Amino acid sequence: MSAISVGQAAVLGVVEGVTEFLPVSSTGHLKITEGLMNIPVDDQSVVGFSAVIQVGAIAAVLVYFFKDIKRIVSAWGRGLTNKDERYHHDYKFAWWVIYATIPIVLVGLAAKPLIDGPLASLWVVAGSLIVGSGVMWCADQMGRHKRGEDDTSFKDAMLVGSSQILALLFPGFSRSGATMSTALILDLDRVAATRLSFFLGIPALTGAGIYELKDALGAGVGAAPLAVGTIVSFVVAYASIAWLLKFVAKHSFNAFVIYRIVIGLAVFGLLATGTINA
Numbered sequence: 001m002s003a004i005s006v007g008q009a010a011v012l013g014v015v016e017g018v019t020e021f022l023p024v025s026s027t028g029h030l031k032i033t034e035g036l037m038n039i040p041v042d043d044q045s046v047v048g049f050s051a052v053i054q055v056g057a058i059a060a061v062l063v064y065f066f067k068d069i070k071r072i073v074s075a076w077g078r079g080l081t082n083k084d085e086r087y088h089h090d091y092k093f094a095w096w097v098i099y100a101t102i103p104i105v106l107v108g109l110a111a112k113p114l115i116d117g118p119l120a121s122l123w124v125v126a127g128s129l130i131v132g133s134g135v136m137w138c139a140d141q142m143g144r145h146k147r148g149e150d151d152t153s154f155k156d157a158m159l160v161g162s163s164q165i166l167a168l169l170f171p172g173f174s175r176s177g178a179t180m181s182t183a184l185i186l187d188l189d190r191v192a193a194t195r196l197s198f199f200l201g202i203p204a205l206t207g208a209g210i211y212e213l214k215d216a217l218g219a220g221v222g223a224a225p226l227a228v229g230t231i232v233s234f235v236v237a238y239a240s241i242a243w244l245l246k247f248v249a250k251h252s253f254n255a256f257v258i259y260r261i262v263i264g265l266a267v268f269g270l271l272a273t274g275t276i277n278a
């Protein structure tokens with residue numbers, strides 16, 4: 001028997017697709033949903049399943065931003081053989097994304113036993129949701145929102161990319177929330193912060209999904225649930241990306257801050273009453 005049924009995989013695919021790029025923590029919401037469905041959140045195959053279906057959400061980014069990604073990758077390829085092309089912002093940006101992914105890869109490999117074990121607790125998720133909401137609110141208030149995407153630098157990419165470690169170690173903090181908050185503190189506007197978060201998430205989340213695939217299949221999740229969860233997350237994530245970019249162009253992150261606090265407190269309540277297992 002698979003540790004996750006096809007029906008449960010479809011539900012988790014919807015949760016992943018909706019929350020992956022919103023600053024509310026997809027990992028946290030997946031663990032909460034798994035807890036409500038009595039799926040063991042720290043089971044190796046379940047942790048692997050969560051990482052694998054993220055690839056569906058990343059595929060949505062690749063499709064949605066295909067023209068941008070094609071332009072950046074083309075500039076990078078030209079720059080490898082033509083010295084004059086190396087002054088182009090797109091060429092440099094491609095390298096920045098690569099460099100900015102290294103910190104999370106190193107920490108992810110070194111801290112994997114903690115990430116898959118004690119830090120997978122719903123107590124950690126609930127606390128991280130609330131603490132992360134405070135960070136996001138402060139960042140939105142502190143940021144001057146005066147720099148656009150073309151104004152990003154190597155320093156911006158490294159700081160924003162490294163902030164993904166917070167979400168890796170503390171599920172519930174939110175990768176999107178951490179990266180967007182860091183970008184806002186660096187005075188990027190909300191749209192630029194959101195787009196930078198998308199681009200930096202591509203290699204990190206794709207790599208995590210590929211790395212965990214063998215554990216998900218080998219430890220008890222069937223191919224059918226993985227396929228369903230991944231496909232559903234792709235479809236829902238595509239719609240979520242389009243909505244988020246329109247939303248941040250006209251609104252602050254306050255709605256997400258309030259939502260995170262409410263969900264965090266609710267999870268604390270469910271855990272305290274024994275309604276769900278940590």
